[in-house]
Amino acid sequence: MIDREQVLHVARLARLQLTDDEVERMAGELSSILGHIERISELDLEGVEPTSHVVEVANALRPDEPRPSWDREVMLANAPDRTEDGFLVPSPQAG
Amino acid sequence: MSAEIRSLSARALAEAIDRGDVSAAEAFEAYREAAAAEDLNAFTWVADSAPADVPAGPLHGVPLAVKDLFCTEGVPSQSGSRILEGYRPPYTATVVRQLTAAGAPLLGKTNQDEFAMGSSNENSAFGPVRNPWDRERVPGGSSGGSAAVVAAGLAPWSLGTDTGGSIRQPAALCGIVGLKPTYGTVSRYGMIAFASSLDQAGPFARDVTDTALLYAHMTGRDACDSTSLEHPQRIALPTAERLDGVRIGVPRDLLDESAAGIEPGVSAAFEATLGRAAELGAEVVDVTLPHAEHGLSAYYVIAPAEASSNLARFDGVRYGLRRDPDEGLVAMYTHTRHDGFGDEVKRRILIGTYALSSGYYDAYYGRAQQVRTKIAEDFRAAFGRCDLIATPTAPTVAFKLGEKTDDPLAMYLNDVFTIPISLAGLPAISIPCGLSDGLPVGFQLAGPAFSENRILDAAHALEQATGFEGLAIS
Amino acid sequence: MSTRYEPVIGLEIHVQLKTNTKMFCSCALSFGDPPNVHTCPVCLGLPGALPVVNERAIHYGLMIGMALESELAPRSIFHRKNYFYPDLPKGYQISQFDLPLCSGGRLGDVRIHRVHLEEDAAKLVHVGESGRIHGSDASIVDFNRGGTPLAEIVTEPDVRSAEQAREWLQLLRTTLRQLGVSDVNMEEGSLRCDANISIRPVGSTELGTKTELKNMNSFRFIERGINAEVARQTALLEAGEPVVQETLHFDPRTERITSLRSKEEAHDYRYFPEPDLVPIAITSEMLEAARAELPELPAARAERYESKLGLSTDSARLLAGRAELAEYFEAALASDGDQPQTLANWVAELAARLDEGDPGASKVEPAALARLVGLLSTKAITVGAARQVLDRLVAEGGDPEQIVEAEGLGAIGGGDELAPIVAEAISANADAAEKIKGGNMKAIGPIIGHVMKATKGRADGGEVTRLVREQLGL
Numbered sequence A: 001m002i003d004r005e006q007v008l009h010v011a012r013l014a015r016l017q018l019t020d021d022e023v024e025r026m027a028g029e030l031s032s033i034l035g036h037i038e039r040i041s042e043l044d045l046e047g048v049e050p051t052s053h054v055v056e057v058a059n060a061l062r063p064d065e066p067r068p069s070w071d072r073e074v075m076l077a078n079a080p081d082r083t084e085d086g087f088l089v090p091s092p093q094a095g
Numbered sequence B: 001m002s003a004e005i006r007s008l009s010a011r012a013l014a015e016a017i018d019r020g021d022v023s024a025a026e027a028f029e030a031y032r033e034a035a036a037a038e039d040l041n042a043f044t045w046v047a048d049s050a051p052a053d054v055p056a057g058p059l060h061g062v063p064l065a066v067k068d069l070f071c072t073e074g075v076p077s078q079s080g081s082r083i084l085e086g087y088r089p090p091y092t093a094t095v096v097r098q099l100t101a102a103g104a105p106l107l108g109k110t111n112q113d114e115f116a117m118g119s120s121n122e123n124s125a126f127g128p129v130r131n132p133w134d135r136e137r138v139p140g141g142s143s144g145g146s147a148a149v150v151a152a153g154l155a156p157w158s159l160g161t162d163t164g165g166s167i168r169q170p171a172a173l174c175g176i177v178g179l180k181p182t183y184g185t186v187s188r189y190g191m192i193a194f195a196s197s198l199d200q201a202g203p204f205a206r207d208v209t210d211t212a213l214l215y216a217h218m219t220g221r222d223a224c225d226s227t228s229l230e231h232p233q234r235i236a237l238p239t240a241e242r243l244d245g246v247r248i249g250v251p252r253d254l255l256d257e258s259a260a261g262i263e264p265g266v267s268a269a270f271e272a273t274l275g276r277a278a279e280l281g282a283e284v285v286d287v288t289l290p291h292a293e294h295g296l297s298a299y300y301v302i303a304p305a306e307a308s309s310n311l312a313r314f315d316g317v318r319y320g321l322r323r324d325p326d327e328g329l330v331a332m333y334t335h336t337r338h339d340g341f342g343d344e345v346k347r348r349i350l351i352g353t354y355a356l357s358s359g360y361y362d363a364y365y366g367r368a369q370q371v372r373t374k375i376a377e378d379f380r381a382a383f384g385r386c387d388l389i390a391t392p393t394a395p396t397v398a399f400k401l402g403e404k405t406d407d408p409l410a411m412y413l414n415d416v417f418t419i420p421i422s423l424a425g426l427p428a429i430s431i432p433c434g435l436s437d438g439l440p441v442g443f444q445l446a447g448p449a450f451s452e453n454r455i456l457d458a459a460h461a462l463e464q465a466t467g468f469e470g471l472a473i474s
Numbered sequence C: 001m002s003t004r005y006e007p008v009i010g011l012e013i014h015v016q017l018k019t020n021t022k023m024f025c026s027c028a029l030s031f032g033d034p035p036n037v038h039t040c041p042v043c044l045g046l047p048g049a050l051p052v053v054n055e056r057a058i059h060y061g062l063m064i065g066m067a068l069e070s071e072l073a074p075r076s077i078f079h080r081k082n083y084f085y086p087d088l089p090k091g092y093q094i095s096q097f098d099l100p101l102c103s104g105g106r107l108g109d110v111r112i113h114r115v116h117l118e119e120d121a122a123k124l125v126h127v128g129e130s131g132r133i134h135g136s137d138a139s140i141v142d143f144n145r146g147g148t149p150l151a152e153i154v155t156e157p158d159v160r161s162a163e164q165a166r167e168w169l170q171l172l173r174t175t176l177r178q179l180g181v182s183d184v185n186m187e188e189g190s191l192r193c194d195a196n197i198s199i200r201p202v203g204s205t206e207l208g209t210k211t212e213l214k215n216m217n218s219f220r221f222i223e224r225g226i227n228a229e230v231a232r233q234t235a236l237l238e239a240g241e242p243v244v245q246e247t248l249h250f251d252p253r254t255e256r257i258t259s260l261r262s263k264e265e266a267h268d269y270r271y272f273p274e275p276d277l278v279p280i281a282i283t284s285e286m287l288e289a290a291r292a293e294l295p296e297l298p299a300a301r302a303e304r305y306e307s308k309l310g311l312s313t314d315s316a317r318l319l320a321g322r323a324e325l326a327e328y329f330e331a332a333l334a335s336d337g338d339q340p341q342t343l344a345n346w347v348a349e350l351a352a353r354l355d356e357g358d359p360g361a362s363k364v365e366p367a368a369l370a371r372l373v374g375l376l377s378t379k380a381i382t383v384g385a386a387r388q389v390l391d392r393l394v395a396e397g398g399d400p401e402q403i404v405e406a407e408g409l410g411a412i413g414g415g416d417e418l419a420p421i422v423a424e425a426i427s428a429n430a431d432a433a434e435k436i437k438g439g440n441m442k443a444i445g446p447i448i449g450h451v452m453k454a455t456k457g458r459a460d461g462g463e464v465t466r467l468v469r470e471q472l473g474l
């Protein structure tokens, strides 16, 4: 149903490292779950609109009025690594 | 004094405080002490002391336990996850602010399945919660901690969230009342998201009246949540003692479909309660929900898909766990997420990513959303023939710790009766309706959108008739 | 004989909207502020935070759609575009996918494919070896820009040359500036352009493999970048090698084109409808409000210049296509509106002398240019003298009459003054005089040249010709 390669591909998309054991186990578990899920492929859903919102609301818009931004120290307080004024990360260019 | 205070319903305690029989500080301390000493692993954080200034409000200082995933300023809000261990947000969820403003101070944060993914509370990074009825058994999930603390008398009431059954199922397994409101009636702002189109906050309490009282202060349109809306009705305290003229629909096809999964004791308690409803004047009718049996499949596409995206923000950049930054950005991402997320969360991220990925979207996500449409239509049609729909909340009573951890699919089947209602965004309550092998059985009543008053009234009438004693403390 | 190729170019333009606040939160937009002082739980992607759409961003989006003659969707929705990058706090960008705000349309000779709204990414500042992160260079994330509203404008592949791309982008910039929806400053990044480029044999209707040239930040670079890429693709095809579909970067210093993303990292954005937002349903009030704020746009303005002022098509398009020229022209016209076409020519003449091409920013007052044109039309000065006056005005500003006076640039008027000079020129050019007498008027050149030299260009060419004919008895 879903093989090792597919699990690895999806894990890469999700930025999730998996050990070899985990890949093996996930391939089995996901296959059984997807096997159940695939029952919906038997349904005749021709012309049925998809539902992504159950609430029938539109245009929940916000007036374009600024409110004070948050104190930088408060927002940096949870940073795993930081400089005086920003969030420090490994550079994307560095591979 | 402490035991006396804790034996009162929330409403009775509020009245006692209002009368001056008990002070708000005494009430808080009684619960705080008990919560700090608990051995169910149900709290992840308990307040050190009563908050200095409990606002005077209609809830009069009755303390509130809150599921871990609600952000509370300066207080650990970890959503049961290693990746958020020790995270203290700079802001508080709207619904918690509303309840604090109404006079319910924060007693503690409760344990839960990681990111609300689970039906047993065994997926918490902070260990499983034990069911106060039997400590070798699970309390249900994902809001297991919030259900257990109320059942154990460690909190008068609590907040949970329900995505596919995460309030109703633990309420059932712990023998208390839990309400999953109409989607949108309670703000989601500050709730650490699992599946945004399904997540909904709701109350746990020992009885239906307390449930109504808490819910009445939770509703309201929030400018910070685009999907929130004003409840068209004021939520009233229920008074009904009879069910005359109420048509209760039973989706026999769905119950038969899962007959193999329903325990006999659960079935017996459910049928007995239907009988009692008829005695109270209700008309019990058969209804069909032809697509409900596919609810589980649709749910296990939609919820993981949304979750895979909602959980992308846990990347080790701005908050939470970070692993191996020295090995470069991609290694930091993948190792952080490997070490930070538990197995169930990983499974759902993978399913959700797969279902949205190029080439699979139409077959999975697209179809699941169409099934969702069909299920919503089924309910609309059914509510043309009845006022409320009844099912057992869960097919089984509380199961043993570890019993289903090796079989994710078996675990998912716990929510077979709660999920279709979630997909349709409808309100539903679980009330205790009896015991099976000494463990509580939940009775689920669902109604059309915004029918909370009707549901609460009917639940109240049944509660009076069954006379179930909600507390698991002796 | 070798095949001739033609480029097929489509443009994708990201425009930062000039709202007061960000796309989905109430943080003010940032202009060169210290890092991370414009953030909140929403634009930092904190757990539990939710987006709410900025009303004015929709308003601006509708204005852009109207200006580009797009079809405005009665109902449009936002999608999530999922990918990981440190400048993307939620792990997804809220954008629009299959139901954008505006579809189709046209500006000038290029058709519009769509216009949609989205949020900008944050800024990454590469700091190299940080001393904090070992074995890997570090970057600092500044979230001030993150969440700035963007309109993404996508054209059909109607552009056939780099020069046309530049000219069209200038027209687009003028249009957007007139709308007042953006600063449209390429250097500051409020207008950013990507180009999709392919080539095909002239006469072919099939499309070749396209490459995407990213983020060119000046009109000059766009032209040079596209030319370089067209040359690269042509060389490939001529060498019998295929063009590979990839994303490219043009380095304006070296004129080199490099691949931006490694191939192994194929993108799969897993778009799905953003469950935290509700649809945008355009109301008639919203449409009216947008229409009411639409200024006169280049196409309409050019039409008016032609029909009402009698400008030539080229002049009308030139002025209308560049708002700064049109505004200057209209200011000059207001002080003296007798000679619109001559004035238009002199506005163009003035703009050509300016580095920035913006007469409004020069020392030449619009009224001064109008007076200069007045002097010219009353033949008080000659064209040559007017050019000299304009040079002085550009350099120093001032009043044209005073410059003419001080420099003695006034036209040498009637016969009295000019006749002896013409006589002298005829006798110095006897050959030419003979030829004219023989009926060859073209031979008058040297005689006029002589007069002009003697008068330092202050003689009127027509008057000189008249005097020559008169003195030669023709």
Ligand SMILES: [Mg+2]
Pocket (backbone or CB within 6 Å): C014, C095, C118, C152
């Ligand atoms: Mg874009």
Ligand SMILES: [Zn+2]
Pocket (backbone or CB within 6 Å): C022, C025, C026, C027, C038, C039, C040, C041, C042, C043, C044, C147
């Ligand atoms: Zn913000």
